[in-house]
Amino acid sequence: MPSFDICFSPELLPLYDLRGRVAVVVDILRATSSIVTALAQGVTHLVPVSEVADCQALALQGYLTAAERDGCQLPGVDLGNSPFGYLDGVVAVRGRSVAITTTNGTRALHLSQAADAVVVGAFLNLGAVADFLREQQKDVVVVCAGWKGNFCLEDTLFGGALAHHLAANFTTTDSDATLAALDLWRAAASDVAGYLLKSSHVRRLNSLESHKDMEFCVRQNEYNVVPLYHGGQITL
Numbered sequence: 001m002p003s004f005d006i007c008f009s010p011e012l013l014p015l016y017d018l019r020g021r022v023a024v025v026v027d028i029l030r031a032t033s034s035i036v037t038a039l040a041q042g043v044t045h046l047v048p049v050s051e052v053a054d055c056q057a058l059a060l061q062g063y064l065t066a067a068e069r070d071g072c073q074l075p076g077v078d079l080g081n082s083p084f085g086y087l088d089g090v091v092a093v094r095g096r097s098v099a100i101t102t103t104n105g106t107r108a109l110h111l112s113q114a115a116d117a118v119v120v121g122a123f124l125n126l127g128a129v130a131d132f133l134r135e136q137q138k139d140v141v142v143v144c145a146g147w148k149g150n151f152c153l154e155d156t157l158f159g160g161a162l163a164h165h166l167a168a169n170f171t172t173t174d175s176d177a178t179l180a181a182l183d184l185w186r187a188a189a190s191d192v193a194g195y196l197l198k199s200s201h202v203r204r205l206n207s208l209e210s211h212k213d214m215e216f217c218v219r220q221n222e223y224n225v226v227p228l229y230h231g232g233q234i235t236l
Contacts, residue, residue: 001169001170001171002137002138002139002140002169002170002171003139003140003170003171003174003175004139004140004142004162004163004166004170004171004172004175004178005139005140005141005142005174005175005177005178006141006142006144006156006159006163006175006177006178006181007141007142007143007144007177008144008146008151008155008156008177009144009146009149009150009151010104010107010108010111010143010144010145010146010149011146011149013111013112013143016141018112018114018115018116018141019114019115019116020116020138020139021115021116021138021139021140021141022115022116022117022118022119022133022136022138022139022140022141023112023115023117023118023119023140023141023142023143024119024120024121024129024133024140024141024142024143024162025105025108025109025112025118025119025120025121025143025145025229026120026121026122026142026143026144026145026155026158026159027102027104027105027108027144027145027155028122028123028154028155028157028158028217028218029152029154029213029214029217030081030082030083030102030105030213030217031068031081031100031102031104031105031106031145032105032120032121032122032145033083033122033123033124033216033217034066034081034082034083034085034086034100035100035105035120035122035227035234036083036120036122036124036125036223036225036227037083037086037087037124037223038083038086038093038098039225039227039234039235039236040124040222040223040225041086041087041093041094042093042094042095043086043093043094043096043097043098044095044096044097044235045097045098045233045234045235046066046097046098046099046100046233046234047063047097047098047099047100047232047233047234048100048101048105048106048109048110048229048234049099049100049101049106050101050106050107050110051101052067052074052077052101054099054101055067055077055099055100055101056076058099059099062096062097063096063097063098063099064078064079064091064093064096064097064098064099065077065078065079065098065099065100066078066079066080066081066085066098066099066100066101066102067079067080067100067101067102068080068081068101068102068103069102069103070103071103078091079091079098081102082213083124083213083216083217084212084213084216103147103148104145104146104147104148105145107145108143108144108145108146109229109234111143112143112229113229115141116138117136117138117228117230118228118229118230119132119133119226119227119228119229120227120228120229120234121142121158121162122158122217123158123161123192123217123218123219123220124217124219124220124221124222124223125221125222125223125224125225125226125227126158126161126162126165126220126221127165127220127221127224128221128223128224128225128226129162129226130162130165130166132226133162133166133169133170134166134169140166140170142158142159142162142163144156144158144159147200152199152200153184153196153198153199153200154196154199154217154218156180156181156184157181157184157185157188157192157195157196159177159178159181160178160181160182160183160184160185160186160188161185161189161220163178163181163182163185164182164185164186164189192218193214193215193218196214196218
């Protein structure tokens with residue numbers, strides 16, 4: 001059976017050989033949750049970029065711009081890093097393309113490009129990602145975006161949830177990272193939102209009055225979409 005592993009932070013990616021594997025990049029709060037929501041709401045594609053200036057350059061080509069640092073939307077852009085930006089109707093997104101830069105998620109995507117395929121994962125599309133991975137039958141590495149290079153609870157919980165879904169199809173017992181994530185998932189599964197109230201990033205979001213974002217981002221299987229990052233663009 002193919003193997004299943006979890007990289008807790010992009011800083012640890014040099015320890016992993018992604019060639020021949022599928023990378024599942026996850027930034028639950030909130031980049032990958034927003035990307036999944038954007039595509040489900042009719043955005044044609046997203047281009048993850050490193051700097052705000054790159055977003056602004058693409059705006060001249062007709063792109064909407066989404067930019068966040070330290071949890072806050074930056075001035076002069078169309079959207080922040082909340083999935084509700086694609087749901088509330090304030091900005092018309094259907095049929096548009098989006099240039100996006102975030103504190104953690106876009107960096108993790110860029111660093112994962114050596115993989116055979118780069119999937120954008122979230123609780124919102126958990127089942128669809130699991131189905132895709134079963135079809136690929138390749139070794140999997142979940143790349144947790146973390147917070148500024150550090151471990152974070154919510155991304156690791158997603159890794160545990162995905163490992164739980166794939167336990168019958170992938171080897172999940174050869175990696176201590178996966179075993180730890182599975183234990184965390186078993187502890188949290190009955191009330192993910194309640195469990196994450198203790199996490200540092202949820203407390204950070206709550207201080208920014210973004211608690212509803214967390215509650216939305218931990219919903220499972222809202223969307224049956226599998227975003228793939230290839231050639232500089234994220235598309236379905």
